Amino acid sequence: MTYLDYQATTPLAPEALDAMLPWLRDQHANPHSPHRAGRAAKAAVEVARAQVAALMPPGGRVVFTSGATEALNWAIKGGTGAIVTQATEHAAVLDTVAASGRASVVVPVDRDGRVDPSIVAAAVRESDARLVAVMLVNNEIGTIQPIAEIAAAVRPSGALLLCDAVQGYGRVAIPEGCDMVAISAHKIHGPKGIGALWIREGVAPAPLLHGGDQEGGRSGTLSPALCAGFGAAARLAATRMAQDATHVAHLFAAARARLAGWTVNGAEDRRWPGNLSVRRDGLDVARLMSDVRDVAFSAGSACASGSGRTSHVLRAIGLSDVEARTTIRIGVGRYTTQTELLVALDRLVAAVDAQKVAA
Structure with missing residues (x-):
């Protein structure tokens, strides 16, 4: 199996697994217990917290959660007042905003999928948004x-800025100016089941979970193993960020050359090159997935797979339903080799060409 779905999840780094194993095999203490074994577990959690925080701006704290979805729910539901967001947000944001019952404004994006900071600022002023x-x-x-520009544009209003950095954390620098940042371990070669909300000093969202307040605003017993795996993945990402970025940029260029005649969705330049969303006229994506079963790629967001709906992101950038249904997403990363990528793309292209011949 050739894995080309890095936006859905990433392979667990060996370093993260090694950090987790002692806490899964030998050390089972509750990190919130006062005895020596509990204090040792607590120390491991705090080491991991510092490793995760090292990739964040200064002046805030990292609170561990069960994942980015919880972090986003907490940040949104823990506030008051109107909310401004934009049309290509993840469902964890858009659905939570809708479920909050608060007034909200969803601003549009351009054909590249970028939002205009001045439009965001105007929406904040007109709605008196607090988030x-x-x-x-x-x-x-x-x-x-353009997160830094958005932060500067909305700062005079006093609204808080929440950034879903799940796909950016560990890959690009987190911009200054955010008040809360949601992240996830399994998108940076860490374990599933753990994420975090970075909260700027002075910001205090109301608790989403109650029953212990172990994390200072977030209740629940932490897993030292998951925390250790997250921390190790973050430490590795910090040391490899430039190397990883260069690697995926080379892969992106190679893939673009091999997929001549396909159309890229979104920005050509202001993008993370590990993500290649492309479409081709007449493509039957379901048939392609069936014909090339040993290549793991996506027909869109993994969170919406099987829903039968076309992607709200692709609709937001102006694609028709027909264009959206002819889109696939190739995701590459640290452990993808150029050879396996090109072999897989050749198989995909051959299968698509065969569709056209059959038609």
């Missing part, structure tokens, strides 16, 4: 949003 939610890197099309 702005804009993601850093889009999970479906890879577009990078």
